[in-house]
Amino acid sequence: MARLDYSGDSLVLRLSLLERFGAVVTHDIALPLVAIRSVRVSDDPWSELRGIRAPGTGIPGVIALGTRRHSLGRDFAAVYGKGPAVIVELAGVRFQRLVVSSSDAARVADEVRDAAAEAQI
16 A cells, blocks of 8 residues: 655655556655645545546545646545545645545654654754
């Protein structure tokens, strides 16, 4: 399962080989921590998805994996089944938002929020 991690001054969305194939990307997604504007948890990540999948894999209610294009730009989603997700709002980078399923979304969100706060200093 995709997971959010931070390394140095970057937030990294780590994807398995199968996820990379499904999302049509060749590598993990790394974004600067200073680009993070907010981090929150959503209990209904499907309602957070914007736009259309292009490219990626999608089966409603089962999987949303890949880039989502919409009028404001692009988001990246790695949403699986039911359960919470971490929503990371970004500015000035390739994606405006990351939507990533996580069984421990509250802890992951807190860690990313703390890392972003430290990077802002």
